Amino acid sequence: MGLNDLLFARAPILFHYSPYSFLPAVDRKKIVDATVIHHIEALRGDASVDFFEVSIDGYAHVFVTKFLKWDSDYFGITTYKLLYVLYNHNSYTILKRAVEEYSAGYVRGKKAYFFCELPSEDIVLIQALGESCFKLVESRLTYYLHLPSFKHERYLVRKATQDDTENLKRVARMMRNDYDRFHAETIFSQERADEFLATYVEESIKGFADVCIVPDEPGFPPDAFVTANYLTDQWSAIGAKISKMVLSAVSGETCKGWYIKLISEMAFHLHENGADYAFMHPATTNRAVIHSYEKLGCKYGKCVHVLTNAQFV
Structure with missing residues (x-):
């Protein structure tokens, strides 16, 4: 066959x-x-x-x-x-x-x-x-948001610049998820897993992501971010206008409450760019993030399981 x-x-x-x-x-x-x-x-x-x-x-x-x-x-x-x-x-x-x-x-x-x-x-x-x-190390969800019908209070944000890089890398290291693949997998040290997320946001600002936004309101330092990819090159082939929110982190000390604000502002930005849907991938263990998505009107889409094999390394 x-x-x-x-x-x-x-x-x-x-x-x-x-x-x-x-x-x-x-x-x-x-x-x-x-x-x-x-x-x-x-x-x-x-x-x-x-x-x-x-x-x-x-x-x-x-x-x-x-x-x-x-x-x-x-x-x-x-x-x-x-x-x-x-x-x-x-x-x-x-x-x-x-x-x-x-x-x-x-x-x-x-x-x-x-x-x-x-x-x-x-x-x-x-x-x-x-x-x-193989062994199971992470289960990950997809949530999605219908952008034309999305309504929410607006907030002041701006696009991250190269000057934000070191600070956002610091935030990414601090706000780790102990249950993602890199932190749950036993062959990676916590330090290496933390640094991977820091590297990811650094590369995102350099252009790996299409956009990265941070708070721009008085009294709030840019200690929070969310990145996204527009995916416009795929819209015609799949018959849908959809973009992806990729990585996010928020300092609970200096930017409390900014997770929902950044996600909602990114939703507005993606819709302004032409998308009808946005989607994101929270871990099943991240109840706070899932609650935030549902509060904004996001719906459950699917679930994937991450399996690994490191026994022969």
């Missing part, structure tokens, strides 16, 4: 791998074709991606795995991401055996750190990976 046949067989589940699968009244085929099928086809020409094939009792399985150079260099640990597992059968026993062979024949030989992000709907694969070689 060829790769295209496996893609067709897995399409109903692969739909949930799309970051936009939660959109209401979505064209499911358009979404999965644009964001998953096209992605997998593009990966065929990527030298950093392996299509590791396993055959169990005549059933083909393809484990699509990508080497992450930036992550490997930054953490000093060779890092891979398992992107997709393609197959066409309904046997848990066969799938588990295929995962075990992937672990023995591919993962073990790399002596590297592996992780994957799986939607809750792919529960059979989650179980097979969990029983065989």
Whole structure:
């Protein structure tokens, strides 16, 4: 069975791998074709991606795995991401055996750190990976907001500049989430995980994010931020105008109450830029943030689970 046949067989589940699968009244085929099928086809020409094939009792399985150079260099640990597992059968026993062979024949030989992000709907694969070689380190939600109908009090904010970098890096280090992948994963030190978030906001200000905003009201220092990506290059392909809020942190000492203010102002900004929806990814453990989203009118979209394998590092 060829790769295209496996893609067709897995399409109903692969739909949930799309970051936009939660959109209401979505064209499911358009979404999965644009964001998953096209992605997998593009990966065929990527030298950093392996299509590791396993055959169990005549059933083909393809484990699509990508080497992450930036992550490997930054953490000093060779890092891979398992992107997709393609197959066409309904046997848990066969799938588990295929995962075990992937672990023995591919993962073990790399002596590297592996992780994957799986939607809750792919529960059979989650179980097979969990029983065989991977462990759960984080569960992450998607919340989304319909921007044309959003109404809220306005606040004074401004775009962050290079002059804000060191201060925002300090805020990012302080406001850690002990339950995100980098802090929950045992092979990363707390200091390294904190510094990763600081580096992320630094790169965001340099242009990795399309926009980063901070408070600009008298009496409040810029000790809070939220970043976002417009994603305008994807709007036509998916048939929806949607942008993503990526990273945020607020000092509870100097900017108390500013989380909701920044999220609401970013929502206005994204709508002014043409988006109809904004989405964000809180950890399931971050009750305060989830409460803030729901208070602003955001709705639950989906859940993904982050699994890792560090036993052969």
